Amino acid sequence: MSAVSIPASPLERGTKKARVIVWIVLAVGLVWTLVPLLWMFTSSFKNDQDVTSADPKVLFAPTLDNYTGLFTGANNLTPYLWHSIVAAGLSAFLAVAIGALAGYGLARTQMRGKKHLSFWIISTRMAPIAAVVLPLFLIFRQLGLIDSIPGLVLAYLTFDLPFAIWLMSAFFADLPPSLEESALVAGCSRWQAFWQVILPLTKSGLVTTFVLCLVFAWNDYAFALVFSGPNSQTLPIAASQLVTQTGIDWGQLCAIGTFVVVPMMLAGLAVRRWLVTGLTLGAVTGE
Amino acid sequence: MATLTKAPQHAATPPPAKPKKPLLAFEGKLLAPGVILLAALSILPFIAILVMSVSRIRLLGGVAVGFVGLENWARFFTDPDLAANWLRTAVFFLLTLGLEMLFGVGLAICLWRLLKGRNAVLSLLLLPMFVAPVIVGLLGRFLTDSTFGLYTAVLRTLGYEGDILGGKYSAFAAVVFMDVWEWTPLITLITLAGLSSVPLSIREAASLDGAGTWKSLRHIVLPSIANVLLVALLIRSMDAIRYFDIIWVTTNGGPADATKVVPVRLYETAFRFFDLGYAAAIGLVMLAASIVIARVFVRLLDQKGLTR
Secondary structure (H helix, E strand, O other): OOOOOOOOOHHHOOOHHHHHHHHHHHHHHHHHHHHHHHHHHHHOOOOHHHHOOOOOOOOOOOOOHHHHHHHOOOOOOHHHHHHHHHHHHHHHHHHHHHHHHHHHHHHHOOOOOHHHHHHHHHHHHHOOHHHHHHHHHHHHHHHOOOOOHHHHHHHHHHHHHHHHHHHHHHHHHOOOOHHHHHHHHOOOOHHHHHHHHHHHHOHHHHHHHHHHHHHHHHHOOHHHHHHOOOOOOOHHHHHHHHHHOOOOOHHHHHHHHHHHHHHHHHHHHHOHHHHHHHHOOOOOOOO | OHHHHHHHHHHHOOOOOOOHHHHHHHHHHHHHHHHHHHHHHHHHHHHHHHHHHOEEEEOOOOOEEEEOOOHHHHHHHHOHHHHHHHHHHHHHHHHHHHHHHHHHHHHHHHHHOOOOOHHHHHHHHHHHHHOOHHHHHHHHHHHOOOOOOHHHHHHHHOOOOOOHHHOHHHHHHHHHHHHHHHHHHHHHHHHHHHHHOOOHHHHHHHHHOOOOHHHHHHHHHHHHOHHHHHHHHHHHHHHHOOOOHHHHHHOOOOOOOOOOOHHHHHHHHHHOOOOHHHHHHHHHHHHHHHHHHHHHHHHHHHHOOOOO
16 A cells, blocks of 8 residues: 555555465465375385375385386386487587577578578477378488487487577577677677677577477487387386386386486476576567 | 687778678578578478378388378278367367466466565476476376375275276376376466566556456456467467377377377377378378468467567
8 A cells, every 4th residue: 555565566465365365276286286296206215015005105214225226227227318318418409509500590681581481490390299200210210210319319309400490599589680780890700799799698598498408308208219229218218118018116117207307397497587488489578 | 810810801801881792691601500400300201201191101121112192091081080089189189278278377367466485486386397298197197096096095085986097088187187287387487477577557557446356357467468378378289289198108099099189099000000101191181280370370479570
């Protein structure tokens, strides 16, 4: 009521009843969101009996067996982990490197047919996975790229690259062209203006693009399912095989799930400020 | 040393008159590697899938492609199962999108009204988005396991006895809710960004007029974020139409085809029965459907002046 109140929106104060409703909705939302994750996390520290107990156990004696099991014995994950890191990391890196160049070109070019070019780029990102996997499978088979890390990197680039081009061009378009113009006047070449002036200004864009590309590739299942074999299987495939081959060891499955999920959550939250721009391909700018 | 001497020289050569021509070439050069690689990764597969859709493909002893004309397409239009798959995809599409929009916008409005702790709560709510869909599926199986699943136990106390992933309707509901769990946060995030950019004056005008919370939401706030909601809807629809991972690891399309959406059918046709030609025909139609949605998407962005 007073004029010195916090300059937030008046709606945010609201009546008492409204505030109670807000908290109830958020509490329900948090429970709905977090219970599966917490259950997976806690179950990863349970022994077999507690995991498969008919009445769910909240209190239990924690054990690290499931985690040590991931790196020793028959289900050793180390090679899968390595494949995941290399394939996802390399495709995200290549996507950002090539995507930053092309994104800048796209943001600044005045060429005719620019609209068609950008539509084509975005449409390759939105193509159904299955419709891409199918012909690539045949092509990769001919080229001997099945069950190889380069094959997987190329497959991931089919969705990471168009995403990176489009997103980087959104970040570049936010920078006024006068920046390069003054760099050119100061004696820079176009390349120097791009490399030394513009690129450093969009560090946040580069990092966001890299993280999102990494998450997409790291989380991929469909491509890896078709293209990978013993020499290139990734963590999501390893997780799904834990179910089909050795009977279901849920404790270990929860451990591998935690292992796959936590790094991506941390990476995603680290770029949260730019997530809206990223996930809407720049169509909605964040706060 | 070399760059040091070269740079000023280069800058000195073109007089500061009109550097228009080289500008264009420079952008083209930067675009080239990306466009060439993307072309290789998308045009070649597109041609391949076109050829595949009119062929019979054998994989044993090297790839052999034999032209069969419109056989696959004739089958496409007379396949009663496929029609059911498409119908199921449409229902799935409407249900997931509808629930995600409803929950997502609801949560966003509540978050928006929060003065303290908004960022902390938002961060927690966003977590499912980063979970690999396979893990969502496997976790879903764990939670709904008929003997020890947490959600099975919860439902049992509420009086529901039954194998969740074993029943036709419950399995469908389960895969819908797994997708809703994973992607509602995206709608919340985008909507909240839209709400935060509604000018303060509009919101103030709304509430000082004595308009009730609900009224001001409906008539002032929601219309002013309509564009943002549309973008959120389209982004999600692109993904919902190709939804695959979760179903593949939970129900595999079953029980009795209850969760067999088009992408699952396609995958099965191609990589279980190795009928690649027919799968290609299905894939091409999916591609066409998604291009239509992408067109709408880009046109809308264009209208709002959001593309470059």
